[in-house]
Amino acid sequence: xxxxxxxxxxxxxxxxxxxxxxxxxxxxxxxxxxxxxxxxxxxxxxxxxxxxxxxxxxxxxxxxxxxxxxxxxxxxxxxxxxxxxxxxxxxxxxxxxxxxxxxxxxxxxxxxxxxxxxxxxxxxxxxxxxxxxxxxxxxxxxxxxxxxxxxxxxxxxxxxxxxxxxxxxxxxxxxxxxxxxxxxxxxxxxxxxxxxxxxxxxxxxxxxxxxxxxxxxxxxxxxxxxxxxxxxxxxxxxxxxxxxxxxxxxxxxxxxxxxxxxxxxxxxxxxxxxxxxxxxxxxxxxxxxxxxxxxxxxxxxxxxxxxxxxxxxxxxxxxxxxxxxxxxxxxxxxxxxxxxxxxxxxxxxxxxxxxxxxxxxxxxxxxxxxxxxxxxxxxxxxxxxxxxxxxxxxxx
Numbered sequence: 001x002x003x004x005x006x007x008x009x010x011x012x013x014x015x016x017x018x019x020x021x022x023x024x025x026x027x028x029x030x031x032x033x034x035x036x037x038x039x040x041x042x043x044x045x046x047x048x049x050x051x052x053x054x055x056x057x058x059x060x061x062x063x064x065x066x067x068x069x070x071x072x073x074x075x076x077x078x079x080x081x082x083x084x085x086x087x088x089x090x091x092x093x094x095x096x097x098x099x100x101x102x103x104x105x106x107x108x109x110x111x112x113x114x115x116x117x118x119x120x121x122x123x124x125x126x127x128x129x130x131x132x133x134x135x136x137x138x139x140x141x142x143x144x145x146x147x148x149x150x151x152x153x154x155x156x157x158x159x160x161x162x163x164x165x166x167x168x169x170x171x172x173x174x175x176x177x178x179x180x181x182x183x184x185x186x187x188x189x190x191x192x193x194x195x196x197x198x199x200x201x202x203x204x205x206x207x208x209x210x211x212x213x214x215x216x217x218x219x220x221x222x223x224x225x226x227x228x229x230x231x232x233x234x235x236x237x238x239x240x241x242x243x244x245x246x247x248x249x250x251x252x253x254x255x256x257x258x259x260x261x262x263x264x265x266x267x268x269x270x271x272x273x274x275x276x277x278x279x280x281x282x283x284x285x286x287x288x289x290x291x292x293x294x295x296x297x298x299x300x301x302x303x304x305x306x307x308x309x310x311x312x313x314x315x316x317x318x319x320x321x322x323x324x325x326x327x328x329x330x331x332x333x334x335x336x337x338x339x340x341x342x343x344x345x346x347x348x349x350x351x352x353x354x355x356x357x358x359x360x361x362x363x364x365x366x367x368x369x370x371x372x373x374x375x376x377x378x379x380x381x382x383x384x385x386x387x388x389x390x391x392x393x394x395x396x
Contacts, residue, residue, distance in 0.1 A: 028177055033184045034204035035243045036305040038277045040075025040118065041068075042154070042251050045214070045281030049081035049129055052098040053106055060110050062284035069114060071296040072305060073280065075152045075184070076110055077118030080129045090140055092132060107149035118152030119145060123168040123189070124159030133159055135168075138175040146179035155203075157189035165193040166202070173202045186248070186277075190223070191233070196240035196247060205246040205277050209233045212250035214258030216387050217340070227253070227267045228340050234274055234311075241275055241311040248277050255282030255291035265368065266338065266389035268294050272304035273312035273326050273336050273391075299367040300391060303334040312336070315353045321345050321384070325354040332395040334367075339384040347390070348381035360396055367391045 041059060043051050060076050063069050082103075085093045094103055107117040121141060122133035134141045134155075145153060155172055157165070169187050176183045187195055187203035195206035209230050210223035218226040225233075230249045241247045252271060254264045271278060280295055287295075303326060312326035312334065320341030326334040333354045337347035351360050361377045368391060382390045 030182050037246050037275050039073045041280045042077040042079055044079035046283050051078055059284050060113055060115055064113055066292055067296050075116045075118050079120045080127050083131045103148040116151035119150050120154045122156040122158055126159040128158040138172050142175035142179040146181035152184040154186040154188055165189050166198045169202050196237055200245040205248040207248045214253040214256045216263050235314050238311040238313045243309040251279040251281045254294055255287050261290050262388045269336055269389040269391040272300045273324050275311040321347045323349045335392050337382055337384050337390040339388055342386040344383055344385050347384050350379045362394045362396045365393045
């Protein structure tokens with residue numbers, strides 16, 4: 001979530017060979033969660049602290065009615081500001097005015113619609129908006145979440161003081177495991193401590209950057225980034241992602257009004273290529289048909305959810321234009337031709353760049369027009385509008 005004050009990062013402790021080995025060989029029931037990148041919705045990007053039981057129920061209904069559930073979206077996650085304090089024995093207290101029926105009833109409402117329920121907390125003493133964090137209450141909070149029927153926990157990194165990140169997140173992972181309920185664990189420490197090096201045996205996904213902003217090319221002095229800047233920060237992280245453990249370049253901004261439809265289409269395309277969690281962050285109740293069509297594009301979602309679990313990589317960088325490729329389970333390749341510039345540009349990909357022989361004949365399918373564009377031998381070229389991406393699937 002957004003951080004108005006940039007926290008001082010904690011120094012990363014060196015992981016010994018023995019601890020790394022133990023992490024990789026320990027098998028937990030929760031390891032079976034998130035075999036493909038999680039898909040769902042989170043309240044923060046659009047609503048920030050303006051969350052309520054009514055909003056969550058209406059969002060769940062909209063997820064079903066819009067076809068998003070059928071397209072693979074399942075988690076509905078309440079971000080910060082649902083909690084207001086703790087009782088005399090330390091139990092976390094829900095804002096009774098905004099959530100009068102309580103969290104268990106809300107979870108039941110989502111489960112009855114075939115959806116899963118997520119909440120937010122923080123590894124420090126307070127959340128990023130000053131609500132009670134989970135430090136010192138990890139096992140108690142995990143038991144509470146399990147009793148409510150929580151399926152997903154986003155765990156932030158504000159007010160952490162001198163805490164060690166790996167130890168803090170491992171503590172909550174152990175607490176969730178001990179709760180008796182399988183809960184997908186989203187590590188949100190903004191990439192400050194290089195979680196890709198240590199989080200694979202702890203969380204199912206981990207943030208790799210500061211917070212996303214609803215813009216194509218911008219930066220905030222407190223640490224927020226536009227889409228292309230976040231994309232740059234994913235280069236080199238490909239080897240750390242795979243089934244059950246995903247790099248997370250933050251939630252989607254698709255439909256929140258700060259970018260054009262073409263930019264949103266490119267944003268969604270690149271998150272699919274990155275095998276990133278697809279967590280929508282717009283108002284599902286009022287989205288336009290154009291935005292819905294982006295979020296439920298099954299050809300693009302299939303690239304993201306491909307069972308091989310490979311994160312796409314940048315294979316060529318020509319300045320304003322780039323080529324990204326993603327190996328898929330059936331031997332085909334997803335290829336994104338990205339134009340970061342403002343004017344249209346011809347962008348080409350050659351077969352050797354994506355791991356094929358130069359003389360191979362392959363079918364090229366455009367994943368936004370849902371049409372085969374013909375056979376190609378050795379290369380494919382397309383004219384890409386400014387601030388846009390052409391996404392194709394190349395099948396020998």
